[in-house]
Amino acid sequence: MSHPAKKRVLQKYRKEYSEKFPVLTTSKLGEHFTYCTLCSVDVNVGHGGISDIQRHIDSKKHRTNAEATKGKPLTSYFTTTSDVSVINAEVSFTEFIIEHSIPLSVADHCGKLFKKMFPDSQIAQKYACGRTKTSYIVDTLGKDSQKRILNSIRESPFSMATDGSTDYEDVKLYPVCVRYFDPKEGQVMSVLLSLTECAKPSTGENIFLLLQNEMDKFEIPWKNLVCFSADNASVMLGKVKGVSAFLQKKTPSLYVAGCPCHLMHIAAERASKHLPVKIDDLLIDIFYHLEKSSKRKQSFKAHQEKTGAPPHKILKHVSTRWLSLGHCIARLLEQWDALLSFFTEEVAKEKTTNKKHVEQGSSLSKPASLTPMSDTTAVKQKSAVLPCTKRPMTEGGNPAKNKKQKSLSCLPGSKKPVTSSAKPSKKKDIATSQCQDTSSSQKATNKEHAELGFSLSKAPP
Template sequence: MASKKATTIIEKFVTKKKEPDPKDKVHKAELLLTAYMAEHDMPFSQAEHLFPLLKKMFPECDVAQKMTLKKTKASYVMQDGIAWEESHEIAKICQENKFSLLIDESTDVSVSQILAVVVRFFDSKKAKVTDALLDVVEVDDGSADSLYKAVKGLLEEKNIPLCNIIWFASDNCSAMLGSINGFQALLKKDVPSVFVLECICHSFALCASHACAQLPSYLGQFLRDICCYFSRSSKRLHQFQLIQDIIHTPKHRMLKLSQTRWLSRGKVISRILEQWDALLLFFQEMKTESVKLNGAAEIYSDEKSRHKTHAIISKLCSK
């Protein structure tokens, strides 16, 4: 009798581990796979083929056999499950802490204007400053008044006080940074202490653009011609790679000068300087092929006598 009483007393202090519900295992697997697809930019339509494949690969796994995740459910799990939970968690942090506001508007594939609202805050759990997407809202137009109403309405909906905003940043368009009717002017009326910062990359790009405008116009054409000359012919590229091997130059391709990618000009120039010896040797060899490159030999001789080596390659590329 004593031993039975002792056993009963011990059992009160020992908690038995409950077996996890099989449904919870299936739901967890579906959540993890949906998050994986979103993290790696996989279209949800691939779920139609991925999960039947998993069932064939793991016939002995009960979890794989019970998963019923397809593109409609995957989209629902991401948008109304994972995304909603993360947005709710970020909103709770912004309700209790100071944060910075970063916004930018764009047009999606359905030709609807959308506004991305990003917040920057100190994450006490990770002990570092974190940038997170708070939400994406659709706006009627790109005017400052419409954008401000959309952001203010979003913050009010999530119970985030405007006074918690300590810093605001955006691109340098007048709708955002106009001193009278811009977004930042409307924000300062509600939060006078907010610090406004223009986009540094945009400012640097404008400075670089104005500086390049003072240079001869043929230099810009020269940068574009270098890439175009090799991009149109696999034979030319192969011949250039052989010269790179001979002089032990890194096998890097010529970069394209893009007007829409800020500060791309510096990378293009650095690549040309890196490959300068190989480029010079390549066009010196090509000058003898006057049939393939009309007047290449004459152009090379004429320009070399004037010590305009950069113009040599530019004119040869234009042939």
């Protein structure tokens, strides 16, 4: 006799579950389910009730979501009064990077370094300014500085200077520099206002239009421009089509000044031509004489200590950077005593070395054997090697037709050339006479050597 199956009773959601686990709430699927707001899933509690909920709470998915929600609260991401010191530190270090032309990529490593160097500093522990944040701070600081400059030159007189630069490929850049008095700083400021590219040919008119666009863009009144400075090129200071000519049409009272450094350099260069030596070549020769040898550097250092000169290096003069000439000359005069002592010793060493080479060469040039020879033998050996200077001539003064006999007449004891008609020439051969004259003139010289008893034909070993 079979017994009827027992009816299974399912558990239902209870409010106590939400009190114990705040992330649980009622589910839309029915009373046998509960909804987890953290995991965004419906959990079936019909089979085990609280045991089903505990199984879900202990699952990897729920624990991962719970760890993610333990982060900082939203209010921690907003600036408070206590964080101003950290902002000042980040801005100060960014200004340090700009002032010393340090790459912005250094900022990616400075935060970790500061935390390691200053573990007890709260500012260092909160310092977080990488390359991206530093670049935005640089942009903000640049706009703020430009704004302060414009506020000053819009209300007070200023001077302007510009020059072309081709540092980047074929792009022609024109930096616009201004000089003005800043009442807040209490001193005259020389700053860079903008850096603009000139896409057109660099003529005086195009450069003037570039400056005019900058003045109009920044809303700077032309009446405040009192001076314009540039190099002494005709495109800048030309009286007809130079930049200064167009600017003076805009501002008739404008004072135009050439580059004083350039003018002084030209005057000094003209004066240096009357010196007995070329200054540029002297500086370059001394630099490379010491630069390419560590032995010479050590010797020069010893002479510096000997003469009491400062242990400074000789500076390299670069012709394309003419402002370096003054520094190089000053360093040369500073090290003059040491250089004089050094090169005096170098010359003495070179003379000693050359003397040794001369003595060695004279010993090697002595013949191995001295063989006496007769006068006739010396003359024959010397005359046998004389070259033929001209071709033999035939009748009528024309060159010999027979190529086999073209140089035989120059040798001693040779017969006169015969033409194709087999008739002897009535005129004396010119080439033969020349060779014979040469041979006779050489006899006297060879005779003198023969009397001494030396063989001229033998080479030294």
